[in-house]
Amino acid sequence: LAVVFGVIAAAKNSANSSDSFKNVVINRCETYLKENMPGKNDCKKIWGAFEQAYIGRDPCDVPPEVYDPLISSVKQDVACNTMLFWSKTKTMVHAFTDNRDCMITLEDTLLGFLFDGLTWCSRNESKETFTTDCPSWSDCQNNPVRSFWIKASLNFASTACGNVSAMLNGSLEAPFSSTSVFGSVEVKNLDPDKVDGLTVLLVTKDTDTTTCNHSSFHNLQSILDTKIAYNCREVPYSTVEVCISDPEIPCSDCL
Numbered sequence: 528l529a530v531v532f533g534v535i536a537a538a539k540n541s542a543n544s545s546d547s548f549k550n551v552v553i554n555r556c557e558t559y560l561k562e563n564m565p566g567k568n569d570c571k572k573i574w575g576a577f578e579q580a581y582i583g584r585d586p587c588d589v590p591p592e593v594y595d596p597l598i599s600s601v602k603q604d605v606a607c608n609t610m611l612f613w614s615k616t617k618t619m620v621h622a623f624t625d626n627r628d629c630m631i632t633l634e635d636t637l638l639g640f641l642f643d644g645l646t647w648c649s650r651n652e653s654k655e656t657f658t659t660d661c662p663s664w665s666d667c668q669n670n671p672v673r674s675f676w677i678k679a680s681l682n683f684a685s686t687a688c689g690n691v692s693a694m695l696n697g698s699l700e701a702p703f704s705s706t707s708v709f710g711s712v713e714v715k716n717l718d719p720d721k722v723d724g725l726t727v728l729l730v731t732k733d734t735d736t737t738t739c740n741h742s743s744f745h746n747l748q749s750i751l752d753t754k755i756a757y758n759c760r761e762v763p764y765s766t767v768e769v770c771i772s773d774p775e776i777p778c779s780d781c782l
């Protein structure tokens with residue numbers, strides 16, 4: 528009898544984890560659409576396209592391409608000149624963009640908003656979604672979460688237009704890393720026919736010694752298409768802090 532109950536309990540638990548993950552995503556989707564763009568997207572369709580990407584697959588055998596149907600199921604245009612990339616500045620960037628419409632990160636778009644901070648995977652021949660015991664970022668290359676962010680970042684970068692920005696961390700010895708998603712996916716996929724310029728916003732504290740002259744930025748420029756103008760500006764951390772605490776301060780006074 529104990530075995531029977533054990534099996535029932537296990538079945539219930541896993542059903543709950545699948546269901547609650549789906550609920551989180553659908554709720555985020557409906558909340559986002561209500562607040563930002565009613566009518567344009569179908570959350571159930573998006574969920575279906577998402578799920579088909581990784582369900583039934585070994586969690587180390589989910590390449591980025593499986594998310595193509597998901598990418599095409601999401602309809603959203605981001606205004607030119609507002610795209611903000613980031614690397615090693617996640618918390619600060621989002622604190623800054625959360626109450627402002629002038630700059631938009633991937634996680635402020637519907638696609639990024641739906642899955643930000645989540646972990647998911649399935650198993651070979653399973654129909655379920657698990658949120659624990661999934662490979663973490665560098666455990667294996669083709670894991671569901673990493674492949675998703677690579678595809679989403681590629682899509683965000685390749686649709687970018689006008690002047691785009693990237694907020695980088697001036698407290699690091701090397702603020703630009705060619706192996707980061709920004710360096711390995713986004714910079715390479717900016718379309719020189721649509722993007723006029725890339726401005727690095729190097730957020731620096733008074734005690735930082737890293738500047739726009741850092742050698743890692745030569746690296747960045749060598750990866751960047753020569754038709755895209757490169758700029759770098761040091762932005763004091765204190766300015767960003769003030770702007771985070773007061774969303775009424777216009778963007779142009781912040782960056």
Ligand code: AVW
Pocket residue numbers: 611612613614615616617632633634664665680683706707708709710713
């Ligand atoms: P990041 P990125 N191991 O701050 O430029 C574990 O380096 O990569 O910024 N987790 C990782 C790793 C790793 N080696 N690399 C990335 N991550 C995960 C999407 C981890 O969750 C936006 F559009 C970490 O917090 C940005 O412009 C997060 O990825 C760009 O990609 C960011 O790592 C930021 O990617």
